[in-house]
Amino acid sequence: MPVPAPELGSYQYVxxxxxxxxxxxxxxxxxxxxxxxxxxxxxxQELLHALRHKGFFYVKNFNVSEERVNRQFALGREFYELPLEEKMKYVPDHAAGQLNGYTPAGSRLINKENGMRDRVELYNIPKQNGLFPQSYPTVVQAYLTEIEAFQRSLHSEVLDPLFTLLALALELPEDYFTKLHVYDEESEDHLRYMKYGRYLPEENAKLNVWTSGHTDLGSFTLLFRQPVAGLQIRELESDQWKWVKPVDGTLTVNACDALGFLTGGYVRSTIHRVTVPPKDQQHVDRLGLLYFSRPRNDLVLRTIKDSPLLEREGYTQNEFEKSGHTPPTMKEWTYAKQAWQRADQAYGDEKYRTKEIVPGFQEKVYDEPQVLAGY
Incomplete structure (x- = not known):
């Protein structure tokens, strides 16, 4: 007989x-x-300043209740309490660039000098719009209706306003970006429950970071308040690593690769990493709740030609166009970068870290050479 889904109960933050x-x-x-x-x-104008000078920003009063957010954290907790053999039933084909489903810990060598591997687990749930069939464990299947409602609220209450504000800032029609990010169209968005398993203090002493510096591949990433400090950004102004403070009642948002391509680099994809937490938090696991927003799959990632602001500022070509390459579609870009992220060459191959993952785009090294690429 099927195992009944557990009651989610409350979620206790660290x-x-x-x-x-x-x-x-x-x-x-x-x-x-x-x-x-x-x-x-x-x-x-505030958004434009944040994107040009910091890359990360907070959002508050976004009309998604704390109770709904807490239930998603609780659902993530329940998923990660499943036995490993159960979670392993939902591993996608990483080599083909697929990332919806479960990614187990240990697939990244994070310090090749002492052989330590990551303790990061990912579980990605695509948009529930009928275009992304996927099997789920009972604990998730039982709450898919609630998950869909949560995802749709993130679009209507957070992403649509942000895309409207970005369009206004770039002197474009208000619906320019919202039309590229419609929930019911095919795009590789996903909700993620992400667990960073703890290390012993003596293990942390041998580590520089838990995941190395990287950029996200989509438009905006939404990160719900995570009280275990660890997220750092490389500030656009200072080029220094700074910690991102968890702030009550906010989302943390960062700009990603697709917006960089579409704006010819005017909006920069923000470099970030997860480092070893402060000593007073190293005894706990770190559970994250994120939503990754991406443009529709058939969009060709050419620089926008309709923005008077981009034209005035001289941002008229992205790196594909400057090098004479045809920009990829969003789907091509997504699967190429995800396949690169999960490639076996990650294990000690330095060329992997600066590989040309699609014609005209070469990945970059963002922090210590002994730390391999992040997620």
Whole structure:
């Protein structure tokens, strides 16, 4: 007989660190201003400043209740309490660039000098719009309706406003980007439950980072408040690594590769990593809840030609166009980068880290040479 799904119950967050860390000074966009024309214009300029000077920013008053967020964290907790043999039933074909489903820990060598491997587990759930068939364990299957409602709310309450503000900032029609990110169309968005398993203090002492510096491949990544400190960004202004502080009632958002391509580099894909947590938090696992937004699969990643701002500022070609290569579609780009991220060459092959993963785009090294590429 089928095993009944557990009650989710409440989710208990870890106490925040008491260490005085070099926190990034990030802008907070207050979406309560969004309904008015003047509020939209103000937020559009704040967003543009955040994207050009920091790359990461906070969003508050985004009309998704804390209770709904907590239930998603609780669902992630329940998934990771499943036996490994059960979770392994849902591993996708990583070599083909597929990432929806489960990725076990240990697939990355994070310090080749001492042979230590990552303890990161991923579980990705695609959009529930009928275009991405997938099998699920009972604990997830039982809550797919709730997961779909949560995903759709992230589009309507967070992503659509952000894309509208970005369009206004670039002097484009308000619906320019929202039309490229429609929930019911085919795109490789996914909701992710992400677990960083803890290391012993003596193991952490041998590590520089848990996942190395990298950029995300889509448009915007939404990260829900994670009290276990570890996320660091490489600030655009200072080029220094700064910690991202968990702030109550906010989402942390970063710009990704696709927006960089579409704007000819005017919006930069933000480099970030996860490092060893402060000592007062190293005794716990780190559970993350994220949503990765990506444009529709058939979009060719050419630089936008309709933006007066991009034209004035001289951002008229991306790296594909400058090198004479045809830009890939979003689907081609997604599967190529995901296949590169999961490739076997990650194990000690330095050429892997700067590989040309599609014609006209060469990956980059973002931190210590002994640390292999991140997620």
């Amino acid at each position: 106490t925040e660190t008491k260490e005085d860390l070099p926190w990034a000074d990030l802008i907070t966009l207050d979406l309560s201003k969004y309904p008015t024309p003047s509020g939209k214009q103000e937020l559009a």
